[in-house]
Amino acid sequence: MVRVGVIGTGDVARKSYLPGLHDPESGIILQAVCDIAKERAEKAAKDFGAQAVYNDPKLMLEREELDFVFVLTPLLTHASLTRQVLEAGRHCYSEKPLTLSLKEADELAEIAERNKVLLLCAPIYPLLPIVQFIRQLIVNNALGKVAFVRAHSSHGGPDRGTFYTDPSSYFLSEKSGPYVPLYDMGVYALTFLTFVLGSVKRVFAMAGTAISERRIEKVVEQGFIPYTIKVTTKDNGFLLLDFGDGCFGCVDASFCMRYNRVPSYEFYGSHGSLTFDSWQNEIWLVSDVEGYKHPEGWHKVELPKEIQEGERELWGQRRPTMGQRVVEHFRQCLQTGKQSPIHVSRARHVIEVMEKALMSLETLQVQKLESELPK
Ligand SMILES: NC(=O)c1ccc[n+]([C@@H]2O[C@H](COP(=O)([O-])OP(=O)(O)OC[C@H]3O[C@@H](n4cnc5c(N)ncnc54)[C@H](O)[C@@H]3O)[C@@H](O)[C@H]2O)c1
Incomplete structure (x- = not known):
């Protein structure tokens, strides 16, 4: 079972990641969604079946047992949110770009390695x-x-x-x-x-x-x-x-x-x-x-x-959506131990x-x- 958290429930989350993500039959639980605009997170939870709603990523990471967290927020916020996710010992996927500098990307890679978690990055x-x-x-x-x-x-x-x-x-x-x-x-x-x-x-x-x-x-x-x-x-x-x-x-x-x-x-x-x-x-x-x-x-x-x-199957509402594809890929990475191309x-x-x-x-x-x- 993969328990998923999503930070950022705006346009791309609704279009490409959240549809079909909560799918207990295939072993994916949409455990929690989080957005600083709480009404957006609440609507996403209602529309896509999340179990819990937050407006503070720190709180979500403290309270929820998550295996994999999507960071789907605006461009300049990815680095700091991804850092929080990795520091909390969770596997993470960041929308693009992860950072604007190589130094910062290397710091995040180092935290992921230290905490033995995967850091995957868009585009896929x-x-x-x-x-x-x-x-x-x-x-x-x-x-x-x-x-x-x-x-x-x-x-x-x-x-x-x-x-x-x-x-x-x-x-x-x-x-x-x-x-x-x-x-x-x-x-x-x-x-x-x-x-x-x-x-x-x-x-x-x-x-x-x-x-x-x-x-x-x-x-x-x-x-x-x-x-x-x-x-x-x-x-x-x-x-x-x-x-x-x-x-x-x-x-x-x-x-x-x-x-x-x-x-x-x-x-x-x-x-x-x-x-x-x-x-x-x-x-x-x-x-x-x-x-x-x-x-x-x-x-x-x-x-x-x-x-x-x-x-x-990739585009629109067809299956698998980008969210399902990424979680499935994450699962395979854990099972096979192979280096991910993303x-x-x-x-x-x-x-x-x-x-x-x-x-x-x-x-x-x-x-x-x-x-x-x-x-
Ligand atoms: N929209 C698209 O078509 C599209 C396509 C591919 C990739 N992307 C990428 O997806 C990312 C998000 O884009 P979008 O268009 O969905 O933006 P958006 O503004 O529609 O959604 C971002 C959401 O993140 C929330 N947010 C901002 N800071 C936050 C924080 N600190 N904690 C929690 N929530 C926070 C905002 O309230 C908002 O709801 C960007 O990196 C973008 O490049 C977007």
Whole structure:
């Protein structure tokens, strides 16, 4: 039996983690939910079946027997809450980004190790069968030597679409940091690319504020009144990456890409190219390599059945939800003792790429990375 606690019951908790999480038949008990906005926690408990409700994480950690705690709060709060969870000797999963600095990520990793608990970190890309499939194609040399990658890790900004709570904090540097689209969206591409290609050696970034006012229009929570805010974070930018051995990448991380019709990921190799549309779950490939050649050249890759099914289940209200997937993964980690691909040892490298990208914005100079991913 896994007894789960959730800190933060806002938009992502309601959309992606809480649905179906309380499932005693499959051995998952949603023991407690906690939010500083207590009415939100109470509503989440009612909607998703939590046994207890708190508005103070410290109290929840003191009083409840929890095996695994999700930290699903806003960007700049993850580090301190995760620290509390780990100090309380509980296994933990943090939404992204865990921290803004490598030093802080290392401190958290050290506490987890000392207390013999697991620290898992979003994004969960490395757990997804389709991402593992792409990695395998590249490891198997289906493209020859990969020389260039491009990733779109952007959208039009969280002022669009319907959020449960007010998403204005994503535009405010004081609430979410100096270049929010990097931690909010860029982190996906950086996790994906480093999982597939390995460590980044050097990074350079450019960023600025392109759209200085945003209108927050639609929020589901009752009592919301639309309003306009002044943007104080950089809402637009990109990173240039050096993976070493002549392999380079370009990642955009922006809230200013309202519409686009190109694939999310493009890999260019000496003997082939691959594109991946992460919204449609579509892979296109062209290759001269024996075993991957196709009479039509560019072709849509027929995904093995288990991958199609695994991916179809991921989104929306289908099962497993992200919460169920993470708990199931946690259970497997404990059973097998195997290192998780979303273990903090992976996240810390991506955190350093983002930290050094911010340094490069300040210094206007390319920054070298110190950390390396575990082999
Ligand atoms: N919303 C999305 O679509 C989405 C998608 C993927 C990842 N994320 C990530 O999920 C995290 C949360 O985002 P969100 O959109 O759900 O935000 P949100 O503002 O909707 O929800 C966060 C909740 O945390 C609560 N909270 C804040 N500080 C707290 C504290 N100290 N203790 C307890 N509760 C606290 C808030 O009251 C709020 O209810 C962010 O890191 C974000 O990057 C969000």
